[in-house]
Structures are given as structure tokens and as C-alpha cells.
Amino acid sequence: MQTSDGFLNRRPVQQQQLVAERPDRMEEACGVFAVLAAEQPVANLAYFGLYALQHRGQESAGIAVFNQDKVLLHKDMGLVSQVFDQDVLALMSGDLSIGHNRYSTTGSSRVCNAQPVVLMTRLGAFALAHNGNLVNAKELRVLVDDGKTEFTSTTDSELIAFAVQQAVNGGLDWRSGIEAALKLCQGAFSLVIGTPAGLFAIRDGYGIRPLVFGFLGEQGLGHWVVSSETCGLEIIGARYVDDVQPGELVHFELGSAEPFRKRWSDEPNRLCVFEMIYFARPDSRFFGESLYSYRQRIGRTLAKESAVDADLVIGVPDSGIPAAIGFSQESGIPYADGLIKNRYVGRTFIQPTQAMREAGIRVKLNPLPDVLSGKRIIVIDDSIVRGTTSGKLVVALRDAGATEVHMRISSPPVTHPCFYGIDTDTQDQLIASRLTLEEIKNHLKVDSLAYLSKEGMVEAAKAESGNFCSACFDRNYPIPMDQELLSSKLTLEPSGSTNR
Ligand code: SF4
Numbered sequence: 175m176q177t178s179d180g181f182l183n184r185r186p187v188q189q190q191q192l193v194a195e196r197p198d199r200m201e202e203a204c205g206v207f208a209v210l211a212a213e214q215p216v217a218n219l220a221y222f223g224l225y226a227l228q229h230r231g232q233e234s235a236g237i238a239v240f241n242q243d244k245v246l247l248h249k250d251m252g253l254v255s256q257v258f259d260q261d262v263l264a265l266m267s268g269d270l271s272i273g274h275n276r277y278s279t280t281g282s283s284r285v286c287n288a289q290p291v292v293l294m295t296r297l298g299a300f301a302l303a304h305n306g307n308l309v310n311a312k313e314l315r316v317l318v319d320d321g322k323t324e325f326t327s328t329t330d331s332e333l334i335a336f337a338v339q340q341a342v343n344g345g346l347d348w349r350s351g352i353e354a355a356l357k358l359c360q361g362a363f364s365l366v367i368g369t370p371a372g373l374f375a376i377r378d379g380y381g382i383r384p385l386v387f388g389f390l391g392e393q394g395l396g397h398w399v400v401s402s403e404t405c406g407l408e409i410i411g412a413r414y415v416d417d418v419q420p421g422e423l424v425h426f427e428l429g430s431a432e433p434f435r436k437r438w439s440d441e442p443n444r445l446c447v448f449e450m451i452y453f454a455r456p457d458s459r460f461f462g463e464s465l466y467s468y469r470q471r472i473g474r475t476l477a478k479e480s481a482v483d484a485d486l487v488i489g490v491p492d493s494g495i496p497a498a499i500g501f502s503q504e505s506g507i508p509y510a511d512g513l514i515k516n517r518y519v520g521r522t523f524i525q526p527t528q529a530m531r532e533a534g535i536r537v538k539l540n541p542l543p544d545v546l547s548g549k550r551i552i553v554i555d556d557s558i559v560r561g562t563t564s565g566k567l568v569v570a571l572r573d574a575g576a577t578e579v580h581m582r583i584s585s586p587p588v589t590h591p592c593f594y595g596i597d598t599d600t601q602d603q604l605i606a607s608r609l610t611l612e613e614i615k616n617h618l619k620v621d622s623l624a625y626l627s628k629e630g631m632v633e634a635a636k637a638e639s640g641n642f643c644s645a646c647f648d649r650n651y652p653i654p655m656d657q658e659l660l661s662s663k664l665t666l667e668p669s670g671s672t673n674r
Pocket of ligand 1: 592647
């Protein structure tokens, strides 16, 4: 436990993280969650909210609780259920909690980089949790470093917190101090900030990462909940009210029936389309429907775009399954569960030895020969990033008796890295940036391969969703970046070649 006026940590840091086998996936940055409610177990509610958002980050978890003039903070490496237990939560009473699940995109995976960030100001302590990634972190670090600034982490989130601290210490109140700090930040940021004056929820001008809010208990009671996704509201019985809109600052005060809402930035909406395709939970609702429905629809579109004769459609669990069901519905080819996923494999586990790998050990996915043997299979996955696991999967399906393997991908080819809070490799590690469709098909040793078209991906979304960020498919980065940052990941393209 760490408090704003004294520090002690109840648990030893889990230093001995095991070697992680890097999954062949784009990986989510973080989940944020906050509860503002009098006489409620706000830490326990944050625990359950973070539990629902665990898919957004599994490296560390933290909760800060406001108790009169103190901020109680507990954070550590590991899953929410590993970092917190009832004894810890029982010590964290108060009326405002700020929670965070982390997966590192900026800053290494260490407990000092876990969030929330808690800092002191002349108006009291505040706690900040961030999902996203700044593209001007280097410049912001220079701006907030007044020579006395004591950086304790290597994250861009701490820089946002220092910007808030300096604005408030410079004489501004919480609302205008936060707004002043936001104007120094460029990039993707969905933020929850707990202060003595209430709870703030903010999205960057483009709305790259999602953020929603709802109420707890009776409407009008003034008990508010903010979450990265609607599944975080539902797990604690909160009712969805609205999205925090792109470029919006929402200020919730305890007991206030309506929050204060202000548009602080006016950029075009560019929600990350990968949130819809893969990152967010399928039961979370975007634009009035569950992502399960959207993902089924892109499966239907994929079936129309790249039909093939086969006996069975299977999905790569879990994220490929709704699209596989949609593909099956559209094509009339039966759907079956052909792959079983070990649900207990976390982000960190011991790498199988070379001998184990050669023996075909399958840590995460195991095919069902009873289902697959003698069948021509269409296998649906949400994306191919490096292509490392897709090839192994094809081998496993053939070993299980599949006579043909046709791979269909429910997103366009990932050709460019992300700078907005998703962990991607440099461009040369992305298989679709190096190889043609035919070369990837041969590399994966599949009988046929097709991706969803970009038009199909966008058309499947509801009209009111507006435009998306789809830069990892088309290089159309919505937020301007300096050449140095671009070049850090764009290793295939000549320097100076940018869209913006
Ligand atoms: S570059 Fe790709 S992963 Fe990153 S925000 Fe844009 S669509 Fe999402």
C-alpha cells in the first residue's frame, strides 16, 4: 500500500517474471476505470471493473482511493486477481477510486511504471490513469522538466500527470489546469483523473481509444462510473449513459445528477478500428451494438468477398469465433469448434524448450482431430501480424487430419505499425509489409488465403460510427508525428515519405 503522505508496499514486487513467449498479436495498451460514489465500496467496485477489463492489460494493475485528504494507492505487477485480495481492498475505503490495468507500450514492464500515477499539488493529491500513447512524449518531457521534476517512471502517463500538477500549482483550478495540460499532449489518450474536486474523464481529440460512463444505483443519485468499455459498467450493475466523446472533458462531482461536459478539442473522430475488430471485448457495446454483432457481420462480409468450397468453418479462439459464425451463416458451410484454447495461459509463461516445440507442444491452442479429420477447413482469424503462430496453427490443423486449410482473416493486411497505444513491431517485422498475398499463402502453407477488404471492414460498421483510424492497414496516420518517431518503426519506407 502506498499513500500520498507515506509509502509502504505490502507485497514484494514480483521480480521473477518468467520469460514471455511473445504472442503473434497486436496487443492492447491499457484499461482504465473509475467510481465516484458515497458510502460505496469503491475499491471493490474498481477491482471488478478492472477484472472485466483484464483483456486490455495483464502486466500490472493498480487502484487509488480518495479518503478525505489522503490518496491510498496499491499497485503491483500481475493480474488484478494477483495484485488485490480482500485484505488489501478492505483497507481502501473512500468515495472515489481510480483503477488501471497495464500493458506496456511506453516504458518497460516494471512496477514503477504501473498506474495510477499519484502526485501532490497545492490543491491536494490527484490520481491519473491513462490508456493510449503520446506521440510528443519527448517534447512533453522537456516541457515539464523544470529541473526539480522527479521522474519516477519511464511512461508518457507520468508526463501528463506532471503537466496537470504544474498547471494547478501555477494557480489554475482543477478543471482549467487539466484542460491546460491536455493542450500540451499530442497522441492517443483516454484518461480518468481523480481529484479532491471530483472525477474527470477525458478523450483525446480524435477519440482513438474508447471511454464510456454510466451511473450506479438510482439515476440522479450522483454515483458515477467511467470505464474503457461498457463491459466494465455491466459487471458492477452500472447503467450506460454515454461515451465520453472524442475531444471531450467530463467532470463528475459527487452527488451531482448531471456531469459538466465540455469539448476541449475539435479534431475529426478517428476511433481505432482494431478496437472493433479485436481489442475490445465482444460483449462491449460500440455505437449501440455489441462487438459480437459487428464481428459476425465482418465474417459475413468476408464470406461474400472470398467464398471457397469447404466442409467446415472454424474460428481461432476467442476473437476469431464471431467472424467464423458470421462466415458460416453467410456461406451455409457448417461451423464447428475445431480448436480448444487453454484459458489459463497468461502473458507470462516459461517458453517451451526447443525440444518441446519440435515435439509440437501447443501451449495455447489444441486442435480437435475428431472434428477436423478428413475435412476441408476454413479457419478464420482476426489478424496476421508477424505470421509466426499462424504457420504453426496450419501445421497443427493438418496434423489433426484436415485435408485442406483455407485461411480467412477478418481484417485487412497489417502493413504499418501503431503509434497510438498498441504494441506493434517495426514495419519490417509485419509479414504483410514484406510479402505479397501469394508469398504469405506459401509461407503459411495454406491452400488459400484471403483478407477482409478495407471497404468491407468500414461498411460493416454502423453509419454513425464515422471515420476510423486504420493507419496500420493504410498508413493514413491521423495524428501528425515527427520524422524521428515515424522512422523508429517505419523501417521499410524511405525517410521523409509520410502522409502528413
Ligand atoms: S494504427 Fe491501427 S492499431 Fe493503431 S490506433 Fe490506428 S487502427 Fe488502431
